[in-house]
Amino acid sequence: MNLGKRCGVRSLALLALAIPLCAGPAHPATDAEGELIVALPDDTTNMDPRIGMGSIRSTYIRQVYESLVDVDARGKPVPGLALSWKSVSPLAWEFVLRPGVTFHNGEAFNADTVLFNLDRMFRRNLDRWGIKEVPAGTSFEKAFPFVTRWEKVNDLTVRIHTSEPSPTLWDFIGREPLVPKDYTIKNGVEAVNDRAVGTGPWKLVEWRRKDSMRLERNSAYWGLQPQFARLRLQVIPEAGARVAALRAGQVGLVDAVPPLDATVLARDPAVKVVSSPQKLHCRLYLNGRPKDAFDSGGRDGLFTDSRVRLALNLAINRDAIIKKVFHGYALANTSPVSSVSSGYAAQEPYPYDIARAKAMLSESGWRDRGRGVLEKDGAPLALQLLFPSKHYGQAFDEVTLAVVEMLKGLGVQVTVRPIDFATLLQTVTKGTLPYDGGFTSCRTSNNLDADDYLRDWTALSLINWAPYPPELLELYKGTRRELDPRKRLALLADLQRNVRDWAPVVSLYQEIKIYAHSPRVVNFTPLTELNMDFRGVALTK
Template sequence: LDKHGIKDVAAGTQFDKTLPYVSRWEKVDDYTVRVHTSEPAPTLWDALGREPLVAKAWTIKHGVDALNERPVGTGAWKLVEWRRKTSMVLERNDVYWGGAPAVKRLRLQVIPEASARLAALRAGQVSLVDAVPPMDAAVLAREPNLKIVSGPQKLNCRLYLNGRLKNQFDSGGKDGLYGDTRTRLALAHAVNREAIIKKIFQGYALANTSPVSTVSYGYAAQEPYAYDPKHARTLLTEAGWKDTGRGWERNGEPLVLNLHYAAKHYGQAFDETTAALAEMLKDIGVQVTLKAMDFGTVLQMTQKGTLPYNGGFTACRTSNNLDADDFLRDWTAFTLINWTPYSPELMATYTSQRRELDPAKRLRLLADLQRQVRDWAPVVPLYQEVKVYAHSARVTGFTPLTELHMDFRGVAVRK
């Protein structure tokens, strides 16, 4: 529907990127659109469902920034007050087509510090908090007036390594130091995920070797990377690295990792995990330097392609939908998270599953691609997040979702 607004507003949507196989939109009548594609597209419906519909004339007149300031939708809640980075007040939409929410008014308060959130909950100033630090969850669970609930998220946290060729990024003038699969596999076998999940997350995380989250359609469990420092050193030797007693070298180049991360951004023990990861890699002889940054700086570095040739970064990858394709497309184009591009063979497998309309055949292709990606190790998987919430015992009807959202339509508070 190009003439009906899809391309009328600059930066208004990312349809061209999200749906590159859509060749034409055709209006059939006031309630029907026919979508034409250049190839079979089994993920089309998932992609269409995640794009919001907004008022065309208002958006063209006022622009995207104004739309972000004064959103208009058709959901279960009406936005009645918004104070940037402070709070938001929603009121029930009594004519919502899916049924009106249980409560009339909902206030969302921004409280960045976990300790302050928990203090507000205990004082009765708020009824529910998210991103509860795992170390606090067990303590809160023993308090009779509170309840702890949790659920797995579609959030895979990983170590990304620079494996690009020198003409594929803008810094260093050298090929990425981590272009050899054996080097990346060595780092994967140096990580003690069981200890991270037990000691740092208190069990509120999952070890997931697949590049796809466990809650996504098409997920196929993969053989874990065993914690095996001895095998990690063997892999480094096979990759041509020599143990000097002070670290590893290859052709005069030391095995260095400048490890960047967005401090205090992802919550739930991400920073602590990154620090633990650095120590585990040092244990096998990798020279690691931690570089804490704000999220915007990490984003700018990865978007502009200025990650050092001997650099990497930890980050958590979510998904725009719940289809495995959305994770597996990470290594198809030079985006901010693609630092180890698909080989032609892997790209062919990816393309095959993206075009396969038979569900059973496509699931087999997805499983095969996940196995190949596991063996190729473009990233070092760390954990999949299990989100922890705490709420007053008076709160009823709250269930964690897998999509990093919260659904309050059925939530009520007993008097």
């Protein structure tokens, strides 16, 4: 249950004064000193938010760290560590900060904190602060080069300047979790990752990698206090084992419930099943980079031709996947933008059309010479597929293997390489994906606006393996600079249509996230965001 909705905050929060310290619904027999154990399919690979925020990682990171802009249960922005934000000129934004907030170690949160975090985001003044760079999930200096400088107006006001209009600055800056300045300088960035200290409702007590994370209630939290004393995030990789632990009373809440199990659990009066569409856009990424943009061995990526990528999209039977694997708990979203993001525009689905797919491949030079494999210039249409098994959950694993069979049926020679998620991150970050490589992964978003998805193919990053052609890059720049909301929505819709037709990735599905919990857990509401929010959640005795 998210604080903004509970407390009746409904506006963009440009003039909001505070999130009221309201109480949740009364539960006469709640256990204020209890522990909630939550079963997840995987551990986080990092706690430093600069390293990255993903579908699993967000639940861990956002218990401890907070952002200037919070989000309510409907996915709308509400005040977080900032009371308000506004554009004070076409080239400047101001954030007014919440007074009286402290980090878990007692360090004050103020304008200096924000300026320090901006330096980390944009990799500036790191020598001055005596801290190291980290491999960042988002390279702000590349993604947002138009952000020129930031300044402290007073202890509770920060002004950020740009070289061009930026209608979404409040989002891409405001949603980034913030770390303490003095603690980081004193202990190094390693401490931010290993011994996280934030302003959030939960304090990190112990992190046993690949096993569990234990947290305790932050009694000095500025907002609604957690309604129970201890939270344990327990790693249980196998979906069946997570469900069994719930039924045995060993855990109180289960993340990533397989759809088939959800239909069974929904009939069990001792279990409550809840679900919500989320910003989890699962895709097959293909190497469409030019040879100078990755460790190529002198060859362009095999999938630079958009006709090939579009043909592979036509070979995927998404309706069958959603019906057989997800039992309806997924969306066939062919827009590059999540359906719950601001600015989303629905796009025409890719039809399942093998004949048309083969014709498009033939047009681009790929033909079957009678051996059941498509060839061009004597070489096969091959795909070395990196597969982060057991990271996103059972359904993702099943879909990946189903997609492999569909592509083989088209004539693609697919080799599957199961790897752990950390290895996948290392590979795509370093640019060492093979020239005929690809990987299945779920694109998540830390932000609320469609821009976060549409900028994927601008600056080279770990997920940009098919850079925008010049004409699409110009369309994208137009969406970024337009200040008129109605005109910008029209530009966003046009760009989404063009990206759908250009097909930089093979779109698979958008997840409807499923949770199951014990009747002891009350007030839990799934978010459209990636993380679980336990503020206001209570345990009955």
